[in-house]
Amino acid sequence: METMTKVRELTPDYRMRMAGNVARSENAVWQYQRMMVSGIIKKELSWDEIQSMKKRVERLAGCNKIWDTETYETSNVKVLLRTFLCKDKFCPNCQAVKRMVLWNRLQPYMEQHKDSLFHMTLTVPDCTGEEVYDTVRHMADCFKILVGYLEGNRKVRGKALFLFDCKGCFRSLEIKCKGENLYHPHFHVVAVLGNGDVLEDKHIVNEFSRSKGHDYRLFSDVEVTIQRLWWLLINGQRRSYHNIVENDSLGRYSCVIDKYQPDECERLIAYVVKGSPTVGLADEDFRTLYHTLQNYRQIQGYGDLYHVKSVEGTGDYSEQDYQALERYIINGEQPVCQYEGTGRLAYDNKYIMLRGKYQPRNLKH
Template sequence: MDFKDIAVSKDHLQSIVKNIDYNKLILYHYDRLFKETKEDKLHRKRESMAGCNSFWVLDQYEQAKVKDFKKTNLCKDKFCNNCKKVKQASRMAKFIPLIEPYKENMYQLTLTVPNVKGEALEETINKLFKSFARLIEYFKGKEKIKGLDFEYWGYKGAIRSLEITYKKVKRGRGFSYEYHPHLHALIVLEGELGERLYKNPYSKDYLGNRAVRKFNKEELLIQKIWRLLNDGKRVTLKNIEALDIGYSCQLDRFKESDFIELFKYMTKATSEDDKGMEYIQFKTLYYSLLNKRQIQGYGCFFGLKDDEEITAQEVEEYYNSLIEDLRAKENPVERLESPQDLVEDDVYTLISRKKIYQHLKNIKNN
C-alpha cells in the first residue's frame, strides 16, 4: 500500500495553521465582549476556541514512517475558521447523495434584500426566514394569490441557507457598517418555466455598466412577491402589478459548484475588502445569529437523513485493515503534535479516516 494515496496534504495543513492564526483575532473579540457583558458563556467560548485544533493525537509508526491521525479538539464555534470548513464538508457529504435523485429539476434560487445597519440585522434575518416560508407556501399551493397559478411550476421541495456578508463604508468624515443578509436555496421545480426575455435594473453587472442577463416571468414574479413579503405588505395581484420592481432574485439551473454556496457557513471570516472582522462587526453578528438555524429543508427535503455513498462501516473496515498491517510489524507510539509541527515534517506520511473516505470514493467513481 502506497500511503501517499491517503496522505493529508501540506497545503491542507498550512490552511489549518492559517486558520488557527486568524482565530486569534476572534479570541480577542470574545475577550472584549466578555469584559463588556460579563456573560460566562463568552468566556467558555473563548477558552474552547483557544484550544481548537491546536494539537493532534497521532499514532507514530517508526518503520513505515507513518503518522496516523486519531483525533483533535474542535470548538464548533460559528466564527471558527477551522470548524466552519469541517461543517461545510460534513454537510456536503451528508446531503449531496440524497439530493442527487432530483438533479434534473434542481434550481439555485438566490434571494436578497437591501443592505441594513447592524441594529436592524437580527430583525431582517427573522423576516427573511418568515418570508421564505411564505414563499414556499405559495409555490406548493397551500396559500393562494387570486389570479396567479403556481401549479405549473411543479414545486417538490427546497433547502434554504442563510449567508451574511458585511463591509465598512466611508460616510463623510466617518464610517458606517453595513450587512447584507441573503438566502441561497436549492429548489426542485418539475414544470416548464418561461424564456428569459425581460430586462430590469438587476440585469446589469455589479458596476451597473452593462446588461449581463435577462429574466423569465417567474423570476420577475418572485422578485415582486419577495419585496412585498419582506416589506410587510399584503401579497395580492394588485399589489404585485403596482410594483415597478421587486427585490433582487435569480433562479438558475443548479450547477455542481452551487453546492458550495448552499452548504457554506453563515458568515465569512473576512469582510468584502478581505480585512479581518472588526469588533463591532463581530458583536453585531454574534447576537444577530444567536439561535438561528442556517439550513432548513422543505417538501421532499424535509427531515433528510445521512445516507452516504461510502458508508462509515466501509471506511472503518478499510482503515482497520491498514492499521492491522502496520501493527503486525510494530507497535505505535502515541504522540501529541501541533499542525505547525506536521507542516514541517517531511519524513512521515500523515493519514486519516477522512482521506481514506476520499480515497475509497475515488476508487468507486473510477
C-alpha cells in the same frame, strides 16, 4: 445506528491549510476579548454574558490544536483520529469543517437531482447594525412561507402559483459587511424543481436587469413573480393574485434563478459573513454580527433536503477500514497512541498522514 470510519490520506497542502486556520483563529480570540473588555467597561454585559463569553474564548483558543493520533513508526504512517472543535460561528477551523461535512452530505442529493437543481439568490435592501438582527429573522420567517408557495401547499385563488414541482430546497444565509454600519443580508438557495423548463424563457427587463459587475440580464415570468411575492412577504402586504401578478405599482426585491453549477456549492455553504469570518472584520461589525447570529440557524433544509445536516459520532474501525489501513501498514504493526499539536503535524513530512473520519451506517438485519 452504528458508526464506521472512513480512511483518507491528507496532503501536505491540506495540512498547511489546517494549520493556517488554527493561526487565524487567534484573531477571533482577540476580537472576543476586546468585545468582552469593552462590554465590561461600558457595563453593557451581564455577569452571565461575561461568563459565557469567557467560555467561548477558552474553547476557541484550544480549537483544533491537539489531535488524538495513532503512529505506526515502521510503516511511517500516522492516523489522525479526532480533535477538539469549539463549533463557534466565527472560528475558521469549525467553518472549514462545516463546509467539508455539508459538502459530503449534499453530494448524494446533488447527484440524485442533478438535472433539476437550480440556484436562487434572494436579497433585501441594505440595513443598519441596529436593524440586521430583526431583518435576518424576518427573512427566515418569510422564506418559510415562500417555500409553501414553491411546493404548491399555499394557493392563490385555489390554484398553485407556480407550475413546477418543487421537491425541496436548501437555503443558506450570507451577510456582507459594507462598512459604515451597513449590512447586506441575502439567501443562497438550491431548489429541486421538477419542471424547471419554465425558468428558461427569460424575456423580461426590470430594475434588476443591470447590476454592478454583471452583464445585462433578462428574467423569466417565475423570477418576476417571486420578486413581487418576496417584496410582499418582507413588507407584510396582502398576497392576493392582484398584488402578486397584476399590480405593477408595488415594489420588488431581487430574485435571480439559474441552473445550478457544481462549483456553486462553495457559495451555498460559504461563511455566514462574506469572506473569512474575522480577517478584515472591524470590531463594531464583529459585535453586531455576534449578537445577530446568536441562536440563528444559518443553514436550513426543506422538503427532500430537510435532513441535510452535519453528522457527528465516534466508533471503531470496520473491517473495510482495516483493509484500507493494511495498504499502508507493514506486517500488522501495532500503533503508538498519543496527542500531538496541529502545527507539528502540518510540517511533519516523515509520515504519510491519514484521517480517520467517522460516519454513521445503518445495520441490516
